[in-house]
Amino acid sequence: xxxxxxxxxxxxxxxxxxxxxxxxxxxxxxxxxxxxxxxxxxxxxxxxxxxxxxxxxxxxxxxxxxxxxxxxxxxxxxxxxxxxxxxxxxxxxxxxxxxxxxxxxxxxxxxxxxxxxxxxxxxxxxxxxxxxxxxxxxxxxxxxxxxxxxxxxxxxxxxxxxxxxxxxxxxxxxxxxxxxxxxx
Amino acid sequence: xxxxxxxxxxxxxxxxxxxxxxxxxxxxxxxxxxxxxxxxxxxxxxxxxxxxxxxxxxxxxxxxxxxxxxxxxxxxxxxxxxxxxxxxxxxxxxxxxxxxxxxxxxxxxxxxxxxxxxxxxxxxxxxxxxxxxxxxxxxxxxxxxxxxxxxxxxxxxxxxxxxxxxxxxxxxxxxxxxxxxxxxxxxxxxxxxxxxxxxxxxxxxxxxxxxxxxxxxxxxxxxxxxxxxxxxxxxxxxxxxxxxxxxxxxxxxxxxxxxxxxxxxxxxxxxxxxxxxxxxxxxxxxxxxxxxxxxxxxxxxxxxxxxxxxxxxxxxxxxxxxxxxxxxxxxxxxxxxxxxxx
Numbered sequence: 001x002x003x004x005x006x007x008x009x010x011x012x013x014x015x016x017x018x019x020x021x022x023x024x025x026x027x028x029x030x031x032x033x034x035x036x037x038x039x040x041x042x043x044x045x046x047x048x049x050x051x052x053x054x055x056x057x058x059x060x061x062x063x064x065x066x067x068x069x070x071x072x073x074x075x076x077x078x079x080x081x082x083x084x085x086x087x088x089x090x091x092x093x094x095x096x097x098x099x100x101x102x103x104x105x106x107x108x109x110x111x112x113x114x115x116x117x118x119x120x121x122x123x124x125x126x127x128x129x130x131x132x133x134x135x136x137x138x139x140x141x142x143x144x145x146x147x148x149x150x151x152x153x154x155x156x157x158x159x160x161x162x163x164x165x166x167x168x169x170x171x172x173x174x175x176x177x178x179x180x181x182x183x184x
Numbered sequence: 185x186x187x188x189x190x191x192x193x194x195x196x197x198x199x200x201x202x203x204x205x206x207x208x209x210x211x212x213x214x215x216x217x218x219x220x221x222x223x224x225x226x227x228x229x230x231x232x233x234x235x236x237x238x239x240x241x242x243x244x245x246x247x248x249x250x251x252x253x254x255x256x257x258x259x260x261x262x263x264x265x266x267x268x269x270x271x272x273x274x275x276x277x278x279x280x281x282x283x284x285x286x287x288x289x290x291x292x293x294x295x296x297x298x299x300x301x302x303x304x305x306x307x308x309x310x311x312x313x314x315x316x317x318x319x320x321x322x323x324x325x326x327x328x329x330x331x332x333x334x335x336x337x338x339x340x341x342x343x344x345x346x347x348x349x350x351x352x353x354x355x356x357x358x359x360x361x362x363x364x365x366x367x368x369x370x371x372x373x374x375x376x377x378x379x380x381x382x383x384x385x386x387x388x389x390x391x392x393x394x395x396x397x398x399x400x401x402x403x404x405x406x407x408x409x410x411x412x413x414x415x416x417x418x419x420x421x422x423x424x425x426x427x428x429x430x431x432x433x434x435x436x437x438x439x440x441x442x443x444x445x446x447x448x449x450x451x452x453x454x455x456x457x458x459x460x461x462x463x464x465x466x467x468x469x470x471x472x473x474x475x476x477x478x479x480x481x482x483x484x485x486x487x488x489x490x491x492x493x494x495x496x497x498x499x500x501x502x503x504x505x506x507x508x509x510x511x512x513x514x515x516x517x518x519x520x521x522x523x524x525x526x
Contacts, residue, residue, distance in 0.1 A: 016309065018256070025249050034239035047243055051252050058256070062311050062343070122237050140199045141234060147201045152318075165195035166188060173230055 009070060013061040021058055028071055029054070032078040038138045039082035041127065049085055053077045079143060083153055086135060118179055125175035129168055136164040194224060198231040309343035315354070320446065325350070328361040329368065332447045334387075352386065357447050359383040360402075379404050384418075385444050398423040398443045440464070451498070452489045457482065458506065469495045472516035479523025480506065 012020040033050045040046055057064070057077060066073045129137060132154070139150045140161075147165075151158045193210045196202040202210070214224040313333060315321050321333045326345040333339060337354025348368040360368045360379050370377040370386070377386070382402025397404065403419045418424050423438035441452045442464045451468060453461050459481030462473050475481060483506045487498055499510050499517060508521035 022249060022253075025252065026245055029245050029248055030241065030243060033241045033243050037239050037241045043241070043243075046241065047248060050243075051248065051255065054252055055255060055259075060312050060314065062309065063313060118233065119237075122234055126234070126237055140201075141231075142237070144200075147196075147199070162192050162196065165199060166192040169191060169195050169198075169227060169230065172234065173226065176230060176233070179233065 006066060006069065010064075010066065013058075013064075016061075021054070024057075024070060024074075025054055028074050031071065032074050035075050035078035036082045038142065039079075039086060039131070039135050045085075049081050050078065053081050056081075079139075080153075083135065086131060087155060121176060121179065125172050128175065129171055133164045133168055133171075136161055137168040140165060190220075190223075191227075194227045198227065310340050311343050312338065312340040314338040327363065327366075327368075330359045332357040334446050355385070355387045355446070357383070357385045357444055362402075377404065385447075396423055396425055396443075398438050400444070442468070449492050450489055451487075451493045453485060453487045453498075455484050455486055457484055458502065461485070461502075465495065465498065466516070468493075471495065474513070474516070474518045475523075476518060476520040477523045479525065480508065480519060480521055481523070483524040 009020055009024070029050060032053055033046055036046045036049050036053075037043070040049065053074065057074065064073070126134060126137065135154065136150055139145045139153070140147070145153070147158050147161045150161050154161075190210065190213055193202065193206055193213075196206060197210055210224075214220050313321060313323050315333045315335055315337050317335055319335055323331045323333065323339065325331060325341070325348075327348055329348075331339060331350075334355035334357075337352070337356055339350055339352050339354075339356060341350040348363070348366055349371060350369070351371050358368075358370070358379070360382055362382075367378045370379075377397075379402065382399065382404055384397060384399040384402075384404050387396045387398075397418060399418045399420050399422055401420050403417055418435065421438055423436050423443075425436055440460070445451050445464065445468050451464065453464075462475075462481070465471070466473055485502055485505045487501045499519075502508060503510050503519070503521075506521060506524070508519045511518040511520060
């Protein structure tokens with residue numbers, strides 16, 4: 001997909017040219033979905049929220065000010081959309097943060113030595129984290145936000161962020177223990 | 185095995201959030217025993233393998249685009265769309281006074297502001313400004329008027345601004361350019377606020393119990409959009425209050441210099457009854473302030489007006505003046521003391 005320079009894109013957007021929206025959609029819908037999918041597992045909901053991102057983007061096309069790239073801008077909107085959804089749906093209850101360690105499965109011995117399985121198991125381990133705990137982990141590990149930034153965006157305290165990161169590591173260690181010894 | 189404290193420190197270390205003292209503490213702990221060191225190495229390993237977490241969502245992009253296109257077409261239709269459920273404050277059949285005050289209401293139909301003005305098509309060039317959680321913004325309108333938006337507020341208008349009409353949801357302070365033949369209109373839900381040239385503040389957040397309009401200069405006229413018959417006029421030094429629960433409308437004298445503190449970033453407390461000050465402080469700093477003894481509310485105090493005030497400093501002044509103890513609690517502060525007699 002060949003997209004023109006940022007200036008051209010912005011000009012076309014401000015001229016209400018819907019074909020540029022279509023091009024952006026075709027280029028970035030999947031990455032936007034992926035960004036949201038990190039936080040929300042229900043794929044239908046992910047797509048709804050991803051579409052909401054593009055609708056909001058189109059809605060404020062006259063006013064947006066992009067300094068980095070459209071992709072980065074959309075990525076940030078996507079993460080915000082996911083977090084807003086998590087915030088809106090329920091209040092952060094303490095129970096939701098409690099990782100259910102007992103339900104974790106040990107990775108079977110026969111799978112240990114298949115490197116290709118590793119990725120799936122990492123994904124499964126991270127997916128098994130409760131939604132808000134996973135969100136904290138995602139924002140730190142992949143979005144590389146500081147604890148303070150995470151606390152602000154999720155509207156929780158920094159202490160809570162610290163606890164959640166600890167819990168996330170605890171769960172991941174439990175589930176991926178077998179893999180750790182291969183590399184050490 | 186590491187206990188919880190070191191697990192948290194390790195997380196801070198790996199994510200780059202650790203302080204120097206914590207780092208020394210952690211490294212000393214790791215060096216202290218073989219099992220500690222092993223645990224630490226395992227966590228480092230865990231962190232690095234978690235880098236391979238690739239999302240591989242493969243949506244049907246073509247189908248998704250068709251869906252989005254469909255949604256856009258619906259939004260572009262001239263007929264008003266159904267307002268979104270989430271935050272609409274419904275007005276039961278109101279007395280005319282209350283309904284006019286309803287003019288002051290900025291109904292929070294989240295994002296679906298355009299359904300009130302059928303002729304404003306989505307496809308037309310609109311200018312939209314939005315502020316988020318910790319955001320305030322000053323915006324200049326094409327006619328020279330200035331609007332200051334508080335947090336979580338959105339404002340929009342047709343690009344050319346031939347007719348001076350804006351849509352508002354949230355809180356904003358308007359300084360409207362006087363133009364004799366061209367009234368300035370603010371639309372929100374069923375309500376219409378018209379001014380010729382004046383400055384005033386509108387505060388209408390859906391989660392609050394009342395709506396407040398405070399006029400700084402000039403006169404503000406309100407009427408019901410549909411009939412345009414009944415009017416209330418507010419002028420400088422007055423405020424209109426609409427209490428949502430009782431549908432009650434009051435015109436009150438507005439002597440509180442801190443109503444637009446959010447915009448001026450200045451708080452003034454001069455021989456003010458502390459009970460009132462608490463409300464102002466809670467609103468400005470977005471915090472909760474409780475007192476151990478209701479007599480504390482009767483005390484009066486004064487603090488020197490400052491730009492961008494600091495809550496801790498203000499509370500210290502209050503504590504010193506009124507002999508209070510300040511106790512930080514979960515969402516704010518608790519002030520303890522004997523207070524003052526009435």
